[in-house]
Amino acid sequence: MNRIFIKPLAVSILSIGLGFPAAAQEPPLPPATLVEVDQILQEEIAEQLWVPGTVVSREDAQIASEVAGRVIWMAEVGQRVSIGEVLIKLDDQRLQLSLAQDKANIAKWEARVSLAHRKLDRFLSMAEQQNVSKDQLDETAAELEIARQELAQAKASKKMTEYQIAQSEVRAPFDTLVVERLQSPGEFISTGQALLRIVDPTQVEAAIRAPLTVIPFVSDGLHVRVKNNNREVLERVTAVVPVGNANSRMMELRVALKPTDFPIGSAIRVSLPHSEKHYGMTVPRDALVLRKTGAFIYQINGDNEAQQIAVTTGIGVGERIEVFGEFEATQPVITRGAERLQPGQKVRLSGGGTMITAKTDS
Numbered sequence: 001m002n003r004i005f006i007k008p009l010a011v012s013i014l015s016i017g018l019g020f021p022a023a024a025q026e027p028p029l030p031p032a033t034l035v036e037v038d039q040i041l042q043e044e045i046a047e048q049l050w051v052p053g054t055v056v057s058r059e060d061a062q063i064a065s066e067v068a069g070r071v072i073w074m075a076e077v078g079q080r081v082s083i084g085e086v087l088i089k090l091d092d093q094r095l096q097l098s099l100a101q102d103k104a105n106i107a108k109w110e111a112r113v114s115l116a117h118r119k120l121d122r123f124l125s126m127a128e129q130q131n132v133s134k135d136q137l138d139e140t141a142a143e144l145e146i147a148r149q150e151l152a153q154a155k156a157s158k159k160m161t162e163y164q165i166a167q168s169e170v171r172a173p174f175d176t177l178v179v180e181r182l183q184s185p186g187e188f189i190s191t192g193q194a195l196l197r198i199v200d201p202t203q204v205e206a207a208i209r210a211p212l213t214v215i216p217f218v219s220d221g222l223h224v225r226v227k228n229n230n231r232e233v234l235e236r237v238t239a240v241v242p243v244g245n246a247n248s249r250m251m252e253l254r255v256a257l258k259p260t261d262f263p264i265g266s267a268i269r270v271s272l273p274h275s276e277k278h279y280g281m282t283v284p285r286d287a288l289v290l291r292k293t294g295a296f297i298y299q300i301n302g303d304n305e306a307q308q309i310a311v312t313t314g315i316g317v318g319e320r321i322e323v324f325g326e327f328e329a330t331q332p333v334i335t336r337g338a339e340r341l342q343p344g345q346k347v348r349l350s351g352g353g354t355m356i357t358a359k360t361d362s
Contacts, residue, residue: 105158
């Protein structure tokens with residue numbers, strides 16, 4: 001029987017030829033994670049209280065007429081009217097008739113004054129020759145004075161009628177947007193009756209009702225956040241009225257707004273300080289990684305390594321939040337991608353090719 005002897009070298013070659021692994025290979029590294037970073041900031045911080053408010057126009061009026069009459073024309077709802085332009089026209093026919101009567105009274109009393117003046121001149125000449133009594137002279141002088149006063153009254157009446165005629169056209173007291181008609185053309189209105197509601201859409205502010213407890217922490221000129229569901233802006237407090245209602249214990253504040261920020265009448269919320277200010281370190285809210293064991297941030301050190309650092313949180317400041325922990329205030333924190341990091345996993349900075357290694361503090 002023939003025996004076949006295979007040398008060890010042949011066995012190795014055969015193993016390679018048959019595809020058996022000669023040695024165990026290392027598993028591939030996980031792919032690099034794309035991350036973004038931001039800075040840790042030292043900011044002035046105070047506890048914030050969000051309170052409701054309403055957007056109002058600083059000029060919001062119900063326009064009335066100083067004279068009675070029938071309305072013959074009114075501006076349309078939604079119409080914009082410049083200051084000094086006509087908003088309402090009243091029928092002034094009755095006033096025109098009164099003006100004609102006033103003119104006739106003026107002419108009558110002018111004639112009376114002229115007659116009494118000539119009569120007094122004649123009596124004065126006769127008095128020099130002692131041809132008229134003292135009583136007649138005094139009576140004529142009194143008639144002249146009465147006629148002069150009646151003439152003055154007639155002229156004043158004419159001015160009043162002219163003024164009423166002018167007021168029969170009600171003009172815009174400021175640049176106006178007509179919001180509502182309270183009466184309609186054809187109706188007879190009385191003196192002082194409201195006819196239109198108008199606002200100035202270019203003068204806008206927020207009217208806020210806040211608890212009296214914020215008084216020590218707010219003042220004119222303070223910048224506060226104003227927001228609704230779609231928009232958030234930083235604007236200035238223009239007025240603080242530190243007087244509360246006996247029932248609600250609420251006070252009023254006014255905050256300046258731009259006309260394009262929010263529509264008039266819309267509901268907004270305003271953030272007001274509710275504690276003394278202090279300086280603290282803040283990070284973007286996106287930098288926080290929340291786990292069952294607590295909150296963490298990932299911070300990049302000088303060797304381009306990300307370290308997981310345990311932190312506790314403090315007061316929120318808009319999109320940022322106060323944090324406490326053993327971190328380096330001068331080094332950035334990861335804001336995007338931190339929630340996917342694992343110890344030892346490489347990450348790639350957004351916008352660059354730098355590779356860093358994630359480590360966990362022991």
